[in-house]
Amino acid sequence: MDFDAIWMICLRDIIRHFRDRIRLLSSITRPVLWLLIMGTGLKNSFNVFGISYVHFIFPGIIAMNLIFAAMQSTISIIWDREFGFLKEILVAPISRTSIVLGKALSGSAIAFIEGLFVLIFAPLIKINISLVNLSLLLPQMFFIALVCTSLGIVIAARMTSFEGFGAISNFIIMPMFFLSGAMFPIDNLPHWINFIVRVNPLTYGVDLLRRTILGVRFFSFYIDFLFLIIFFLIMLYIGIFEFNKH
Amino acid sequence: MNNYTFEKIIEVKNLSKYFGQIIALEGIYFEVYKGEVFGFLGPNGAGKTTTINILCTLLSPSFGVVIVNGFNVITSPNNVRRSIGIIFQELTLDERLTAYENLNFHGMIYHLPKKIRRERIKEVLDMVGLYTRKDYIVRTFSGGMKRRLEIARGLMHRPSVLFLDEPTIGLDPQTRQHIWEYILNLSQREKITIFLTTHYMDEAEICQRVGIIDHGKIVDLDTPSALKNKYNVVSLNEVFLQVTGVDIREEGADEKTRLGQFLRARNKLR
Numbered sequence: 001m002d003f004d005a006i007w008m009i010c011l012r013d014i015i016r017h018f019r020d021r022i023r024l025l026s027s028i029t030r031p032v033l034w035l036l037i038m039g040t041g042l043k044n045s046f047n048v049f050g051i052s053y054v055h056f057i058f059p060g061i062i063a064m065n066l067i068f069a070a071m072q073s074t075i076s077i078i079w080d081r082e083f084g085f086l087k088e089i090l091v092a093p094i095s096r097t098s099i100v101l102g103k104a105l106s107g108s109a110i111a112f113i114e115g116l117f118v119l120i121f122a123p124l125i126k127i128n129i130s131l132v133n134l135s136l137l138l139p140q141m142f143f144i145a146l147v148c149t150s151l152g153i154v155i156a157a158r159m160t161s162f163e164g165f166g167a168i169s170n171f172i173i174m175p176m177f178f179l180s181g182a183m184f185p186i187d188n189l190p191h192w193i194n195f196i197v198r199v200n201p202l203t204y205g206v207d208l209l210r211r212t213i214l215g216v217r218f219f220s221f222y223i224d225f226l227f228l229i230i231f232f233l234i235m236l237y238i239g240i241f242e243f244n245k246h
Numbered sequence: 247m248n249n250y251t252f253e254k255i256i257e258v259k260n261l262s263k264y265f266g267q268i269i270a271l272e273g274i275y276f277e278v279y280k281g282e283v284f285g286f287l288g289p290n291g292a293g294k295t296t297t298i299n300i301l302c303t304l305l306s307p308s309f310g311v312v313i314v315n316g317f318n319v320i321t322s323p324n325n326v327r328r329s330i331g332i333i334f335q336e337l338t339l340d341e342r343l344t345a346y347e348n349l350n351f352h353g354m355i356y357h358l359p360k361k362i363r364r365e366r367i368k369e370v371l372d373m374v375g376l377y378t379r380k381d382y383i384v385r386t387f388s389g390g391m392k393r394r395l396e397i398a399r400g401l402m403h404r405p406s407v408l409f410l411d412e413p414t415i416g417l418d419p420q421t422r423q424h425i426w427e428y429i430l431n432l433s434q435r436e437k438i439t440i441f442l443t444t445h446y447m448d449e450a451e452i453c454q455r456v457g458i459i460d461h462g463k464i465v466d467l468d469t470p471s472a473l474k475n476k477y478n479v480v481s482l483n484e485v486f487l488q489v490t491g492v493d494i495r496e497e498g499a500d501e502k503t504r505l506g507q508f509l510r511a512r513n514k515l516r
Contacts, residue, residue: 004354004355004357005354005355007354008351008354008355011351012340012343012347012351015343015347016340016342016343019342020342083336083337083338083341084334084336084337084338084339085338085339085340087304087332087334087338088338088339088352088399089355090303090304091302091303091304091327091330091332092327092352092355092356093324093325093327093328093355093356093357094324094355095324
């Protein structure tokens with residue numbers, strides 16, 4: 001374990017992220033668009049479990065910002081590879097494992113902060129989160145960000161071009177978001193969708209958040225947590241393996 | 247000029263590298279002595295960069311033994327990494343960070359304590375004349391300034407061997423001149439071994455010994471004057487053309503194409 005290296009990678013990514021105004025702006029406007037336009041527009045048409053639609057999708061919008069930010073931050077791996085900075089890191093006397101851990105932590109930290117941007121809107125749409133729930137919610141958000149980042153690292157490590165990453169991100173981020181129960185309840189779905197929903201880690205992430213924020217759930221806490229942690233460990237293992245092979 | 251001893255700092259024995267069916271290096275042997283300025287010449291695609299990448303542990307050899315500063319690149323890569331500094335052919339700075347941040351992060355991954363990092367940053371930035379620009383974002387620097395910053399960074403952890411892969415490519419003659427004076431001074435003063443590749447034959451003249459590589463094999467290796475005598479010509483340029491022929495070689499995609507690819511992909515994602 002090499003804390004200097006992990007800290008350096010995190011610090012660098014965070015500095016870079018907050019210097020990029022456009023990305024920062026899009027991470028704030030994205031949830032506003034979804035919440036205010038989709039949520040308000042569909043509020044009168046849908047009512048899930050007696051919860052208003054805008055409330056129902058709120059945890060999903062947090063998850064959306066988490067997965068978008070997490071995946072985007074892992075693009076820095078491809079950027080670094082194409083523009084040389086990865087070489088500077090790879091010729092340094094640090095282990096490949098600490099590079100992956102550093103990337104995982106920096107991606108999650110950035111995604112977590114972008115998740116917080118959504119949380120700010122909670123009072124605006126009249127969602128009250130008690131302090132106890134908030135203290136449960138924050139670590140859950142960080143954990144979901146970590147799971148998404150680890151998936152992003154595996155994809156980025158195997159990618160050789162930016163085009164590929166753009167396409168795969170669109171094929172992965174959007175379906176993962178839509179098929180996670182973020183926008184509609186996941187009971188009574190056709191079999192083939194049901195299958196995808198159940199292997200989608202974000203489903204369990206959204207379920208965790210929704211339980212903590214609104215008190216409704218589809219799975220038990222243990223199933224959510226166990227699925228996420230197993231998925232995370234597998235992705236981390238593959239990520240480290242990919243970085244270790246030349 | 248002869249400020250080197252005959253103590254070997256780099257030893258390459260029977261080194262081969264295959265990329266699938268393609269043979270990049272085919273059983274090459276050479277040695278570099280401590281304190282020497284060693285030049286590696288060859289046409290595009292001859293195997294120069296592959297050799298440097300193996301010497302600095304970015305690629306593993308398919309066959310053969312490579313020892314840098316007494317450490318084997320396969321069995322103790324981190325010791326090799328600690329012993330060397332590298333200026334790559336392409337820029338490897340983070341252009342969104344300031345000069346100071348680039349150096350500070352470099353110091354962190356070479357495990358220099360905070361206090362020493364601060365001292366060394368001042369020292370190396372003064373050396374390349376960039377201390378007053380330390381808080382500027384690197385993107386605003388000219389090509390020559392970026393190069394100087396990279397040289398400063400490569401020296402910050404006091405390596406025993408400095409690798410320079412075409413360090414003056416794309417620079418104007420003044421900057422080239424300046425950088426070479428600087429590098430030569432450094433090798434004299436600090437007794438750093440310098441391993442460089444270049445396309446400019448006048449730059450190769452300053453080396454104590456020159457190896458010429460083509461099609462993955464070392465075709466000749468000697469002092470510049472001995473090579474000129476051997477082929478009975480007046481310049482290294484003629485030696486080079488005689489040894490490697492006059493055909494033009496293929497080269498890979500340039501950075502601009504890759505930047506275009508990146509921007510297109512990023513726009514799709516947004």
